[in-house]
Amino acid sequence: MPQTPRTPDETPEETRAVVDEDPVADAALFGTDIELGYGDGAVVDCEDIVVPEGEVTALVGPNGSGKSTLLKGFSAELEPDPGTVLLDGEDVHERPPKELARDLGLLSQENDAPGGLSVEQLISHGRYPHRGFLDPMGEDDEAAVERAIDLAGIDHLRDAALSELSGGQKQLAFVAMTLAQDTDVLLLDEPTTYLDLHHQLRVMEVVRTLNEERDVTVCVVLHDLQQAARFADYLVALDDGSVYDWGPPEDVVTEDLLADVFGVDAAVSYDDEPRIVPRRALD
Numbered sequence: 001m002p003q004t005p006r007t008p009d010e011t012p013e014e015t016r017a018v019v020d021e022d023p024v025a026d027a028a029l030f031g032t033d034i035e036l037g038y039g040d041g042a043v044v045d046c047e048d049i050v051v052p053e054g055e056v057t058a059l060v061g062p063n064g065s066g067k068s069t070l071l072k073g074f075s076a077e078l079e080p081d082p083g084t085v086l087l088d089g090e091d092v093h094e095r096p097p098k099e100l101a102r103d104l105g106l107l108s109q110e111n112d113a114p115g116g117l118s119v120e121q122l123i124s125h126g127r128y129p130h131r132g133f134l135d136p137m138g139e140d141d142e143a144a145v146e147r148a149i150d151l152a153g154i155d156h157l158r159d160a161a162l163s164e165l166s167g168g169q170k171q172l173a174f175v176a177m178t179l180a181q182d183t184d185v186l187l188l189d190e191p192t193t194y195l196d197l198h199h200q201l202r203v204m205e206v207v208r209t210l211n212e213e214r215d216v217t218v219c220v221v222l223h224d225l226q227q228a229a230r231f232a233d234y235l236v237a238l239d240d241g242s243v244y245d246w247g248p249p250e251d252v253v254t255e256d257l258l259a260d261v262f263g264v265d266a267a268v269s270y271d272d273e274p275r276i277v278p279r280r281a282l283d
Contacts, residue, residue, distance in 0.1 A: 027086070028053040028185050028217040029074050034083030036066070036073045043069040044241045051185075056211050056218045058228035061238035062262055067221045068109055070238070071189050074219065075106040087185065101129035105183040109190050109221075111174045113162055119173045120158040123148055126180030144182045151206050152176035167194040175203060179210070186210065188220040192227070200224075204231045225262075229253045229274035237261060249274060 029051035036044040044066040051057045051074070059067040072078040073085055076092040085092045087104055105126075113122055126148065127141040137145075149155055152172050162170060171194050178186065188207070192200040208231060210216040222228040228235060229249035237244040237252050239261045245252050250270050258266040259282060267277045 034080040055233040058232035065238040066241040105181040126177040148179035
């Protein structure tokens with residue numbers, strides 16, 4: 001059975017710093033008493049969930065546990081009923097979409113764009129929250145696009161048509177478009193999907209660079225639990241739409257988590273890097 005998430009009294013000292021008497025004050029994003037779904041049934045049902053400001057938080061859990069749905073709630077794509085999602089203390093659903101997009105960027109799991117666009121043209125679309133409908137690209141816009149192309153490592157693809165790209169190359173182009181939005185909070189839904197190991201690591205290194213050098217708060221959905229434990233400051237483990245546990249990776253990624261949530265018998269160790277060695281699938 002899923003365990004009850006730690007209370008402030010039970011939480012290690014590092015985590016307790018972001019779970020005080022007023023969690024909203026220490027959160028970039030804060031959801032309280034939220035239910036999210038696509039019809040009559042709730043996919044996500046959790047009391048409180050915190051994305052600490054200035055940190056990288058990874059959402060982990062098995063397929064169908066509510067990770068992507070929760071991210072849509074954070075980004076105002078889905079409105080909780082009941083519940084509230086706050087960005088820097090303001091309800092995301094009460095903010096005009098373009099204004100919200102200047103503060104919060106979202107890379108969805110599924111993306112589409114006209115195949116005739118070049119990579120650079122697609123990335124330029126990330127500047128839409130900062131410009132009027134007919135305004136030309138300004139110096140700040142051009143600089144943001146160049147920075148996004150450089151961070152994503154796709155300068156060699158800037159003139160290529162999207163229709164000519166592999167799945168992994170197209171994913172990197174959409175990552176760069178989201179980076180060009182230049183927000184203080186970034187939500188990424190499985191950004192390493194379709195990418196080989198080299199490009200997966202590239203994307204996660206970009207995430208760390210944005211966080212460490214520009215103080216961007218990142219909340220990212222990841223399937224690779226070992227990768228999440230390596231790159232994230234905090235993990236939120238979801239199980240059947242509820243929070244099983246959250247905190248620093250070494251406190252969340254345990255053999256109990258692998259057994260209870262993922263149905264896997266595994267050995268977990270922490271030396272210089274987290275190491276997860278699966279033994280067998282549990283019934």
